[in-house]
Amino acid sequence: MADTEKNVQRGQALLHGTKTILLVGVGGQGTILAGKLLATVAAEAGLDVKVSEIHGMSQRGGSVSTVIRLGEHVSTMVCDDGCADVVVAFEAVEALRAQHYLAESGTMFVNDEEITPVSVNIGNFTMPERVGERLAELGAHLLDAGVIARGLGTPRSTNVVLVGALSTALPFDVELWRDAVRACVPAATVDANLAAFDAGRDAALRGAAR
C-alpha cells in the first residue's frame, strides 16, 4: 500500500521494543480472527509480527489462547509469565486463569461475561467467587462486549468488539484497524464487523470499560 512508508515510521516510532498481546477465551469465541486482525495491523505498520495459535483438541469448548508479538524484530512466539503487555480475555474466568501472564505495567481488557464450564455444570467444581473484585484488583478494564455485540444484532462479533477495545491500547492509526477488518472478514459481514469494531473502540475510549 502507498502509505506503507508512513505507517512504518509511525509504527516503529510509537512502539518501543517488542510488545506481547495475549488473547484468551473459550474454544469457539473467535480468538483466532481477533489475532489475525491485530497481526494484519502490525504487518501493515511495517513491523515484524508472530501469531501463535493452538488448534486441535482444545478447540472443543476448552480454554484457548492466541499470542501476538510485534516489534522491529520478534524472536519467540510464546508468552512467558509476566510478559503480556496486553491481555484480552473473552471470558471472565479465563481472565483470572491468565493473570500470571500479565506484565507488571500491563493492561487487561475483559469481556464481563462468565461461561460455566462442564466441570462446574456436572458438580465437580464450583465457579470462583468475587470474580469482578479480583479483576478490579488486577486493574482490568471490564467491558460488556457480548452485550454490545448482541445489541448490534451480531452476537458472533463479540471478538471484534474486543479488538476495538484493544485498538485503544496500541499506537496504530484507526484506519489501519478498519482496513484489517475489511481484509480479514467475509465480504458479507464487513459492515457488521466494522460497526462492532467501532462500538468496542468507542466503549473503551468513553471509559465505558470499567
Add this chain to the structure above:
Amino acid sequence: MDKNLMSGNEAIAQGAWEAGVAVGVGYPGTPSTETLEALVRKDDVYCEWSPNEKVAFEVGLGAAIAGARSLVTMKHVGVNVAADPFMAAASTGVNAGLVLLAADDPSCYSSQNEQDSRFYAAFGRIPCLDVADSQDCYEMTRAAFELSERFDTPVMLHETMRIAHTRTLVATAGAREAVAPRDYADDIPKYVMMPANAVKRRLVVDERQAELEAYAETCPFNKVERRSEKVGVICAGAVYQHVREALPDASTFKLGLAWPLPARALADFAASVDACYVVEEASDYFSSRVRALGIELAEPPAAPLPVAGELKPELIRAAFGVAQPTHLAPATDLPPRPPAFCPGCPHRLVFCELRRLKAIVTGDIGCYTLGAVAPYGACHTVIDMGASLSMAHGMELAGAPERTGRPVVGVIGDSTFAHSGITSLLGTIYNGGTGTLCILDNRTTAMTGTQGNPVNGVTLTDSSHKIGPLDNPTGKALDLLALVRAMGVEDVVEVDAQDLQAVRSALKAATSATDRLSVIVFKAPCRLIDRSRGKQPTIRDCRACGQCIKIGCPALGRAKDGTAAIDPTQCIGCDQCVQSCPFGCITKE
C-alpha cells in the same frame, strides 16, 4: 519484495507449489493438517487425503518414482504408521523429489505422545531439514525437493506445533518453477527390494551418507551467529527463537539440517566459545549426537533444562540463571475447562449408555476420546488409531468379561475405522472373536477440522470447494454396513446416535449376545458439519434429580436452587436432554 503473514503450514504449501510439486498426499493430523488444505487451493497441483499415513507415503513414493515431485504430510505419530515404506524408500531412493513433512507436537497439545520424528530421519539415514519460522518453511521446502533429487533420497521436513501454527512474515518469489516430470525408466535392482537387491542398496545408502555428511558442512541452512565468546548454544527450530529471546547475547549455531550433523563445523563452533551448550525440547536428539561426535557440552549453570515438554524462554532463563519478570502467581481456585463434546454432539448419548452399562471400553483417536473424561469415564484405553477393535479382542482373550462381569466394547470413529480399524476388525472375525464393536459414524474427521475421508466420500478437492459430506461429495463413500457384512459379521445394525432409546437397546442387545461378534454403526452428523438448530426446550416442574446434568452438555447447568437450567447462548435445540429427563420435565412444547 512483499511479505505476507503465513502459518508454517501455509508457507510449506507455498514453497512446495513454487518448487513445482505435482502431487500432495497425507492424512489429517494436528499440527500438519493445514498444509495440504492450503496446497489444494493452488493451481496445477493434485492433492488427496489417504485413508492412513502408510498409504499416503506409498502414493507419494509411487508418484516420485514415476517422475512427479511429491509432498507427503502427516503428524509425528503418523510417521510410525508410515515407517515401513519410509525405511524401504530410504534404500530405494526416489527419482523425482519426495518430501515428507513430519509435524511434531511437544507437550502433546493434540496428541497421544511427544515423540521426536527426527530419530526416523537418522534411522533411515535421510536428510532432515528443521524449520524455525515460516520463512524457513518456505525456503527449506523449496530446497528439500532439490536435495531429494540431488542425493536421490526422500527428505524429511521437520516442524513442531509452534512452527506449524505460528503466523510469521514470509517473503516469497510467488512464481512456480517450471519443473517437467522426470522420465520414468524400469530399474528393478533399484526399486525391487528383494534380498539380492536390498543388500546392494544398503551400500548405496552408506555412500550417500558420506556425501550428505560432506554437504552438511556447507549447508546454507546451518547458520552460525557470533555474539558472546563466552556462551555458545547449538539449537534448532522453535527453540532457536526461544534461545534468542532468553539469551540474546549468546552465540548460536542454528541447525537447519538436523541430519546429518556437520561434525567439523560444530567442533569449530564449540572451540570458539568458553562454554558450548545444546538447548532442545522434549528429546536428547541433538545432545546425544553432538556428544557422540566427541564435542564437550557444558551443563546449564543454574539448573538442568527440562527433559519433557515444550520449551519456553522462561525455562531457558531459569536454567541459565537469568532474571525473570515479576508476575502474579497463577490462580489456583479456578474450575478446569478441558475440551468437551459440543452441544448436540452425536457421541454423547453413546458414552452415557456405555457408562450406564459399566462396560470396559477400548477407545480410539478422535473427539470421542473425550468419553474418558467426566462426566462419562466410559473410555478405558486409547493407544493409537485402530487399537480399539483389536484391543477389545485381546481383552476377550484374557477373559475380561467373565472375570469382571462387565462387557467389553470397542469404540472407533468413521475416519479412524478407515485408517486402520478395518484390519483390526478382520483379525477378530478371522479368529472367531466375539464381543461388541461400535463405529461412531459422524460423517466426518471431526477433531482435525471436518476433513473428508473414505466413509463420507468427501475428497480434498471437494473440501476446497466447500463441498461437505451433506452436499453430494464427488468421492466414493464407503458403505460401512455392506463392508462389515461382507467381512463376515452377521449381527450388524445401524442406529440413530441421537435416539436415546435406540442407542440403549442396541447396546443392550449386542452386549447380551456373548456368543457372537456384534457391530453397531451409530450414525448422526457431527454438529460442525450440520449446523441446523432446533427449537430450544423449556424446563417445567424440575425435580432437581440431576439426570439431565449427567449427560455433560455444555448448555445445561444448575440454577442456584439445584434445578436444571438451559444456557440459551449455547443450546442448539437438540433433543438429548429432553430424552434424558426421567420425569418428562424438559419439553419442546
